[in-house]
Amino acid sequence: MTHAVLGRSRRLATEGVFAHIIANDMTTLKAAIPDDVHEALIAQAAREQISVDVLISRTLRAAVALPILGLSLEERAAQGNWEDFDRVMSRVPDAPPVPGDER
Numbered sequence: 001m002t003h004a005v006l007g008r009s010r011r012l013a014t015e016g017v018f019a020h021i022i023a024n025d026m027t028t029l030k031a032a033i034p035d036d037v038h039e040a041l042i043a044q045a046a047r048e049q050i051s052v053d054v055l056i057s058r059t060l061r062a063a064v065a066l067p068i069l070g071l072s073l074e075e076r077a078a079q080g081n082w083e084d085f086d087r088v089m090s091r092v093p094d095a096p097p098v099p100g101d102e103r
Contacts, residue, residue: 033041045055 041052041055045052048055
């Protein structure tokens with residue numbers, strides 16, 4: 001197991017995860033993760049040329065975004081309406097893509 005510690009400040013203990021509140025409205029977490037997950041994080045961050053902190057923050061934000069809205073992806077999809085989709089899409093002009101948007 002790898003123990004990741006980011007930042008310094010006062011410590012709050014919650015079920016084995018330690019949260020540190022720091023001055024810039026950020027929370028630092030200490031969590032035990034499997035070594036292979038830690039290695040994968042390092043490799044992915046290197047591929048994206050970002051820090052591991054940024055990768056973890058972005059991934060956690062995406063993981064909690066839909067539940068914060070109160071809906072899972074499946075629940076949001078179930079609320080979709082194909083007639084509304086077709087009505088909106090019918091307003092899109094039938095024209096070639098703008099140069100650079102061909103993909």
